[in-house]
Amino acid sequence: MHLAWHVTRKILLFVFLAIAVAVIVWWRNDRSEFNQQTSSSSQSAIQVKTTPTQTSFSKKQYSVNDPTSIWAVVNKGRVLPSDYIPANLTSPSIDLSDSSAADNMHLQASASAALEKLVTAAKADGLKLMLVSGYRSYATQSSVYSGYVSSSGQAFADSTSARAGHSEHQTGLAADLGALNGLCQLEKCFGDTPEGKWLATNAYKYGFIIRYQKNKTALTGYDYEPWHLRYVGGELAAEINKTDQTLEQFFDLPSYTGYPANGYQLKAGN
Ligand SMILES: [Zn+2]
CATH class of the missing domain: 3.30.1380.10 (Muramoyl-pentapeptide Carboxypeptidase; domain 2)
Structure with missing residues (x-):
């Protein structure tokens, strides 16, 4: 009985440690997935910023003073x-x-x-x-x-x-x-x-x-x-x-x- 209790205590301790290790491993995996997600989402946020947005309209693209330009402005003056x-x-x-x-x-x-x-x-x-x-x-x-x-x-x-x-x-x-x-x-x-x-x-x-x-x-x-x-x-x-x-x-x-x-x-x- 005494010996049996001693063995049982060891088994319980082992089971407890095994569960503790399992919990720690699970928690660490979960954190690293979370980190991957946040880092990938921040990467895509950076990509959105660096992707060139639609070029804004330039009023200097063509001349308004050259008769051959499609923007030539002709009027009374x-x-x-x-x-x-x-x-x-x-x-x-x-x-x-x-x-x-x-x-x-x-x-x-x-x-x-x-x-x-x-x-x-x-x-x-x-x-x-x-x-x-x-x-x-x-x-x-x-x-x-x-x-x-x-x-x-x-x-x-x-x-x-x-x-x-x-x-x-x-x-x-x-x-x-x-x-x-x-x-x-x-x-x-x-x-x-x-x-x-x-x-x-x-x-x-x-x-x-x-x-x-x-x-x-x-x-x-x-x-x-x-x-x-x-x-x-x-x-x-x-x-x-x-x-x-x-x-x-x-x-x-x-x-x-x-x-x-x-x-x-x-x-x-x-
Ligand atoms: Zn006309």
Whole structure:
């Protein structure tokens, strides 16, 4: 009995020690798993921080002073060289209001390709658009403006047309669009047509902005022109759409409602 108790005590002690060791081993394993988890989650937190976030919009990406730039800002105070002709004029494969051979049925290649996409998307939504007027040379713009002056006077001409060198149409990046049915062509009511409304909502998705907005005439110096689209590329068009600013406001450039005595001359390489 005495011996038996002695043996039993040893067995109990052994069992107790075994349980204690097991508990310690379990606890240590558990801690190391916990540590691995926390270290891996802190690693992924660091990775999230170091993963480059979407690059922020740079206003310096393209020049606003070079006539060849898709961001060239042309207005009553900023004039294009009289001999500037865009290098890559092409006629878009869409409905045109004139022969594809006509000068004003041409646009710069990038604007032309973007316009084709825009017109295709509008068509998918059941709306048919056509190009009414694209590129206009310095000489053409000069005669268009003179025509307005002789028919309606200079004040009217200046609010609805641009003097030569001051028209975005000379860049080959501006497109006057119309509904294929001809309704409200180059008239303010175009903005109320399904086609005009579609453009106001969707043009930016294809890199175009409505350059002369209804609520911005005091800044642009031009009447509301819901048909006049200016190609600036998708990135800038999205920014302009988001901020609801004119090109001048967006780039912190002066707004002109009239022609200053000495305008800023845009120049290639600037
Ligand atoms: Zn226009």
